Amino acid sequence: MKPTIAKREPVVDDAMDQTEAKLRPEQIQKVINEVIDKETGGRLWTYVNTCIHCGLCAEACQWYLSNDRDVSYAPVTKIKDTIWVMLKNKGAVDAAFIKRCAEIAYTECNLCRRCGMYCPFGIDIAYMLLVVRRICAKLDMVPLYLQDTVHSHAATMNQMWVKPDEWIDTLQWQEEEGQGYVPSARLPLEKEGAEIMYSVIGPEPKFLAQLLGNITAIMKVAGLDWTMPATAGWDNSNMAMYSGDFEVMARVERLHHETAQRLKVKKIVMGECGHAFRGAEYDGPTWMGWMKPPIPIVHAISFYYDLIKSGRIKIAKKAEGPITVQDPCNVIRNGGLGDKLRYIMNAVCAEFVDVTPNKRHNYCCNEGGGVINC
Amino acid sequence: MPDLGNWDWKSKEKMIADTAEWKARFEDVWEPYVSPDGEKIASIVKIGEGEFNVCVNGETWEEPYEKLWYSRFSPDGRLTVLASKDMEWTMAVDGKAWENSYEYIWDTKFSADGKVIAATVKQDDVYGIAVDEKTWECSKELQSIASYVISPDGKTVAAIAQTVPLGQADLEGFLKGTWSVVVNGKPWQNNFVDLYGLTISNDGKKIAAEYRAAICDYGIVVNGAPWETTAGCTWEPVFHPNNNDVVTAPVRQGGRWFLATNGTFVWDKGFTNILYQTYSPDGERIAATVATSFAKWTVAVDGQPWRTKFGECVLQPYFNPDGTKVAAIAKDRGFWFLVVDGTVLGDGAYYDNIWPPVFSPDGDKVICKVEKHGKYAIAVNGKIWGSKYEALWDPVISPDGTKVLIRGIEDKKYYRRIVPLASM
Numbered sequence: 001m002k003p004t005i006a007k008r009e010p011v012v013d014d015a016m017d018q019t020e021a022k023l024r025p026e027q028i029q030k031v032i033n034e035v036i037d038k039e040t041g042g043r044l045w046t047y048v049n050t051c052i053h054c055g056l057c058a059e060a061c062q063w064y065l066s067n068d069r070d071v072s073y074a075p076v077t078k079i080k081d082t083i084w085v086m087l088k089n090k091g092a093v094d095a096a097f098i099k100r101c102a103e104i105a106y107t108e109c110n111l112c113r114r115c116g117m118y119c120p121f122g123i124d125i126a127y128m129l130l131v132v133r134r135i136c137a138k139l140d141m142v143p144l145y146l147q148d149t150v151h152s153h154a155a156t157m158n159q160m161w162v163k164p165d166e167w168i169d170t171l172q173w174q175e176e177e178g179q180g181y182v183p184s185a186r187l188p189l190e191k192e193g194a195e196i197m198y199s200v201i202g203p204e205p206k207f208l209a210q211l212l213g214n215i216t217a218i219m220k221v222a223g224l225d226w227t228m229p230a231t232a233g234w235d236n237s238n239m240a241m242y243s244g245d246f247e248v249m250a251r252v253e254r255l256h257h258e259t260a261q262r263l264k265v266k267k268i269v270m271g272e273c274g275h276a277f278r279g280a281e282y283d284g285p286t287w288m289g290w291m292k293p294p295i296p297i298v299h300a301i302s303f304y305y306d307l308i309k310s311g312r313i314k315i316a317k318k319a320e321g322p323i324t325v326q327d328p329c330n331v332i333r334n335g336g337l338g339d340k341l342r343y344i345m346n347a348v349c350a351e352f353v354d355v356t357p358n359k360r361h362n363y364c365c366n367e368g369g370g371v372i373n374c
Numbered sequence: 375m376p377d378l379g380n381w382d383w384k385s386k387e388k389m390i391a392d393t394a395e396w397k398a399r400f401e402d403v404w405e406p407y408v409s410p411d412g413e414k415i416a417s418i419v420k421i422g423e424g425e426f427n428v429c430v431n432g433e434t435w436e437e438p439y440e441k442l443w444y445s446r447f448s449p450d451g452r453l454t455v456l457a458s459k460d461m462e463w464t465m466a467v468d469g470k471a472w473e474n475s476y477e478y479i480w481d482t483k484f485s486a487d488g489k490v491i492a493a494t495v496k497q498d499d500v501y502g503i504a505v506d507e508k509t510w511e512c513s514k515e516l517q518s519i520a521s522y523v524i525s526p527d528g529k530t531v532a533a534i535a536q537t538v539p540l541g542q543a544d545l546e547g548f549l550k551g552t553w554s555v556v557v558n559g560k561p562w563q564n565n566f567v568d569l570y571g572l573t574i575s576n577d578g579k580k581i582a583a584e585y586r587a588a589i590c591d592y593g594i595v596v597n598g599a600p601w602e603t604t605a606g607c608t609w610e611p612v613f614h615p616n617n618n619d620v621v622t623a624p625v626r627q628g629g630r631w632f633l634a635t636n637g638t639f640v641w642d643k644g645f646t647n648i649l650y651q652t653y654s655p656d657g658e659r660i661a662a663t664v665a666t667s668f669a670k671w672t673v674a675v676d677g678q679p680w681r682t683k684f685g686e687c688v689l690q691p692y693f694n695p696d697g698t699k700v701a702a703i704a705k706d707r708g709f710w711f712l713v714v715d716g717t718v719l720g721d722g723a724y725y726d727n728i729w730p731p732v733f734s735p736d737g738d739k740v741i742c743k744v745e746k747h748g749k750y751a752i753a754v755n756g757k758i759w760g761s762k763y764e765a766l767w768d769p770v771i772s773p774d775g776t777k778v779l780i781r782g783i784e785d786k787k788y789y790r791r792i793v794p795l796a797s798m
Contacts, residue, residue, distance in 0.1 A: 015545050018546075038628055038629050039629065137589065137590075138589065138590050140588075140589050144543060144545060145543070147545055148542075148543040148545060148548075151545065151548050154567075154568050154586065155520075155536075155548075155552075155553065155568055156518075156520070163518045164480065164481070164494070164518070164519070164520070165477075165478040165480060165494075165496050168478075168480055169478060172441065172443070184402065186402070186404075188404070188405070189443055189444070190444065191405050193727070193745075230443075230444070230480065230481075231481075232520070232521075245589065245590065247590055247592070247606065247607040247626075250607070251570070261687075261689065264727050264729070266726070266727075286668075288647060288665075289646040289647040289665035289667075289668055289669065289671070290669065290671075290686065290687060291668070291669035291685055291686065292686065294686050294687035294705060296708075
């Protein structure tokens with residue numbers, strides 16, 4: 001196979017440059033073969049051997065389309081330039097190759113899984129790029145911005161280096177803000193036996209704290225029995241899933257679910273984050289050996305759909321003007337919540353204008369998959 | 375443990391408080407907590423705009439606060455609440471605030487007898503542990519405290535703490551190790567990338583934890599000394615109940631989980647996952663929650679899994695006093711079951727929730743709190759026994775093993791009841 005000619009602006013990433021200088025060929029080969037032999041199986045080989053190199057996946061990819069149909073961005077090319085080479089060479093590749101694999105897998109693919117829908121055989125190309133990420137993660141060849149976030153998950157069990165007291169203090173502050181909307185509102189901390197544990201992503205206490213005040217008011221108006229943990233385990237996001245550091249991913253997900261078990265809630269309601277839904281609903285439980293989350297998870301779209309449809313909350317005033325929506329891949333294409341999202345949009349917007357293509361055929365926003373850290 | 379023998383095991387029934395009356399008296403009444411002996415019930419109550427108090431058996435504390443949260447009874451029956459006034463936080467115990475106040479205080483813990491009260495505190499951006507009002511004196515300015523443990527006698531408190539400042543996005547600094555274990559204010563000499571699963575021996579002399587040496591490289595460390603080998607992943611270690619030289623933890627090798635003691639595999643059969651390993655009271659046996667394959671969860675005792683498997687999850691196993699039986703709470707098809715030695719109790723009875731079970735001294739009966747259709751009850755050997763409650767707390771068996779303390783709310787009235795075990 002000839003390497004693909006890929007015209008790219010040079011990317012400086014201190015972390016990846018330092019790793020490239022340190023990696024030894026035998027170390028690379030060992031890790032690649034360990035991952036291939038012990039962490040993959042029939043799925044990978046079926047995908048690799050089934051692909052007929054037709055290139056139909058290209059038209060699915062927003063990277064390919066938005067770069068003037070540059071073939072180097074086509075999903076099949078990304079596979080050809082990464083995992084195929086690793087398999088063909090039985091792991092005998094150099095550090096520069098691993099660095100290029102990391103650039104492709106982490107920054108030129110969002111793992112949105114649109115290409116898999118356009119493949120005539122349904123090959124999950126994103127899975128293969130996640131295998132590439134796994135290899136890169138074990139070699140510490142991860143972009144700096146992403147690895148720092150994974151370290152935050154590992155050290156604090158949340159995405160944004162939020163310390164335990166900062167978390168609780170923020171909730172207590174936002175309880176007061178929520179009372180600004182609904183004076184009798186309360187944000188119940190550590191209430192064992194509540195119906196719902198509400199969990200959020202790290203950026204909420206860090207940058208978007210008002211969302212916690214908002215949910216405090218909404219829960220009160222809807223008359224729901226809910227709680228939030230005052231311990232680690234409150235964050236449902238998981239960038240380790242996207243870096244390929246599955247051990248950190250599993251630890252974060254385990255704590256999230258065990259926190260719900262400890263609080264004896266019936267379900268976890270989570271905020272809007274799509275990747276967090278994927279991690280908490282699928283990838284985390286799968287690694288743990290759980291068929292599904294041991295405490296059921298309800299995504300915000302389903303939650304608000306139920307609240308509005310049942311009349312538990314009423315929309316006092318619709319947002320004016322034409323408003324559209326971007327279908328998040330992990331909850332729409334991969335989670336099937338497209339119709340519920342539109343019900344909500346029509347309920348809260350005076351003039352909802354849909355996108356084309358939409359629902360499961362949506363284009364990725366290009367932020368997901370850990371390409372941009374939210 | 376507190377001296378349960380001093381509790382009132384004779385009064386058949388006491389109506390301690392009518393909580394309906396509280397709702398009429400206060401603007402808001404938070405969820406109640408009851409003392410271990412069942413003699414007290416308490417709620418945080420709102421008495422005005424930005425003004426909160428604690429109501430215990432109908433009586434409020436003398437002094438109100440601007441904020442209150444985390445009301446918890448100590449094992450010896452004292453009520454602790456985290457309290458704020460004038461932008462400072464402190465611990466209030468039975469209505470009396472600690473003399474010291476803090477920028478923040480959280481995570482109250484107790485010694486087994488309840489005599490020692492500890493909490494994590496922050497003052498001037500430095501973190502520490504306050505034990506009975508006295509904050510650690512530590513040679514290093516702790517940047518954060520992730521978690522801590524307290525020995526049963528309360529003499530040793532150990533925390534996972536960040537001992538080294540870390541700049542933003544300093545990957546190299548992070549991998550050099552910024553976390554350590556601090557024991558009674560004294561940090562271990564070595565730092566680690568990450569630390570998890572802190573645990574302390576029953577005599578308080580040894581501390582163990584999981585540590586992360588590098589990306590995807592984990593191990594177990596005891597009093598600062600790592601096991602000789604590392605693994606792809608680990609879960610939290612536990613000490614042998616009577617021998618602090620023995621530490622057991624699940625470790626992952628080649629995609630399978632094994633149970634290891636002091637670094638050596640003691641269960642040679644690998645599982646898809648191993649969680650919550652638990653020693654029998656005499657330390658002779660080990661039970662753990664295991665997945666024998668994907669979505670097939672059960673309990674393994676000394677490495678041998680039960681035949682019965684559950685599709686969703688199994689929680690921590692519990693031994694009976696002589697270590698011959700093991701109980702666990704399991705979930706399948708959306709419902710919770712109580713299981714002993716692989717058999718679902720109560721003719722397959724299922725519940726919306728089950729709380730940790732307790733065995734009778736002879737091991738014949740397993741008693742626990744259960745929830746079904748929004749009501750709570752005591753279940754004996756898996757079957758509901760007696761009244762249904764609006765709120766209920768875990769049952770307690772008397773020291774002589776003949777009676778059971780039941781604490782519950784019926785018709786908004788809180789009752790403390792003593793029931794002969796033989797009648798259940």
